[in-house]
Amino acid sequence: MTDRRRTILEGAARVIARRGVRGLRVSEVAAEAGVSTALVYYHFKDRPGILRHALAFIGDRADRYTSAAQEPTAAGPEDPRERLERMLLLEFQDLPEVRENSTAWGELRAHSVFDPELREELATAGAAWAAEVAELLTVACPGAPGPAAGAAAERLTALLEGLSVRWLSGLVRQAHARELLRAAVRLEVDRLAATIT
Amino acid sequence: MTDRRRTILEGAARVIARRGVRGLRVSEVAAEAGVSTALVYYHFKDRPGILRHALAFIGDRADRYTSAAQEPTAAGPEDPRERLERMLLLEFQDLPEVRENSTAWGELRAHSVFDPELREELATAGAAWAAEVAELLTVACPGAPGPAAGAAAERLTALLEGLSVRWLSGLVRQAHARELLRAAVRLEVDRLAATIT
DNA sequence: GTCTATAAAGCGATAGAC
DNA sequence: GTCTATCGCTTTATAGAC
Incomplete structure (x- = not known):
């Protein structure tokens, strides 16, 4: 280009x-x-x-910063749950690039209600993201049933987007959105862990 | 009028x-x-x-059908958790009026990211709704700390909106959205109950 | 209160010069 | 490749008759 x-x-x-x-x-x-x-x-x-x-340009940038979060940190081995939290919390940052990405993604979602042509692309990207989250959940809770992890991932990604629009419109502060999401991750992980034992 | x-x-x-x-x-x-x-x-x-x-017209209609859900049913006394589930699940119905309301509400949210003038009205309505949910949560779990119920209510309402846009754009089927929401309610209620005992 | 007709502005898109 | 100038359609909003 x-x-x-x-x-x-x-x-x-x-x-x-x-x-x-x-x-x-x-x-x-x-x-x-x-x-x-x-x-x-x-x-x-x-x-x-x-x-x-x-x-597409915005999506490429998003891939770059979310996949960076997958890498192990210099701080040494990390709890899988913490890695999941860190990945999801990347969406709540006050960097221009991140705001632009979150805004565009929210717009795409909102617009797809009226424009069926957007849905296929949205479904693909959304499914890939949910699968990533589900994968991290099963790493955090080995032995958890796949469908349960999948449902948890769907809830977490839907919650994240619900919180994202509130954050972007200034209805909740960033720290509060992060706290709510973190609590939800712990709720879901604890619940998944309980299904095993 | x-x-x-x-x-x-x-x-x-x-x-x-x-x-x-x-x-x-x-x-x-x-x-x-x-x-x-x-x-x-x-x-x-x-x-x-x-x-x-x-x-405003749409908001009034929404009030009417959600507050109707608060009334006791003819079927006799009802579990508070079930009443909460029933109230939240009202948003996922294939009636034209409900679809119109959900769609308009989602639009209001999405638009408020770019139009600060909408935020005040949105904040008021959203806070009232979250308070209603928090109230039902404390009825379901007497003795649960207020802030914990408030946070749970915020998560549930944000999740509901995240699921709503997916449903309205045909990305998840109605039954699936309802199932995910119902599971989240149970997760939150169980968690709140655990904080007491 | 309700209509027809039209002014005024906004916006996507192109022509043609350099 | 890049600009200035402009065309043509759409949409908001108003004038004026009834």
Whole structure:
């Protein structure tokens, strides 16, 4: 990808974070990137094209920071439950990049209620994420039945998104959202552990 | 409120459920209600005015059907936990009115990320709802500490909204969403009960 | 109160010069 | 590749008759 394209997509990501997917105006993306609207069309054909590339761009960045969380830390061996908590809590950070990602993801979800075309992509990404969480849950609770871990993962990811929108709209403070999510992880892990013994 | 105003707001509720808050067109509201666009402006001043009244209208309807669930059933005395489950599960019904309400509520939430003006109203309604859930939780678990019940209520309402958007966009079936929510209620109630003994 | 007709503005998209 | 200028459609909002 050329630098110009990247610059425009970065601008688009900021605009999505500020106005939402539905509030995105091509002229605002151009202004944000410091180029003319014609150039945006030249590189991305039309508004859906801009949106498609911007969302892919944002998704790539998200993969980068969530998979980084999977790596073992320098601090030595870590409790699997702590690793799961750390991974999920990555969504609640006050970094511009993370806010942009969370905002875009929430918009995608909300928009999918009215736009069936988005659902397939959303279902794939969501299933992959839930599977990752379920995997970490079974590592934390070896021997836990697969369906139980799957259901727990679905609840945790749905809860995370419910909390995410509250955080992004300023209805709960970041620390509180993190605390609620952490408590939910412990609840689910304890419950899974209890099904074994 | 006059009949005409009510007719227009009912139309607006259907349009919001079909197109979303951002997708609402005044002309479509008018067509849905079977009146001219000018009449819509006459009664509600401008687009934000239509939106404001429509969302209040929808909120009132939601109050009506959720508070109805609080009443004792003819079937006799009911477990408090079951009453809580029943109340929360009301959000997952395939009735047009319920879908409209859930959709509009989800839209309100999603939109509030970008529109600070919506937050106050949302905070009030959300707090009242969470308080109701917390109250039922303490009835189910007498002696449970207030803050613990409050946190459980926040998790349950956030989870419900996370599941709601998945249901409305067809990513999970209704029965599955209900099952996940019911399991979460039991998890939270059991946990609260354990803090006492 | 309700309508038809239209003004005014916003926005996606393109033409054509450089 | 990049810009300025503009076209054309959509949508909000109002004027004025009834």
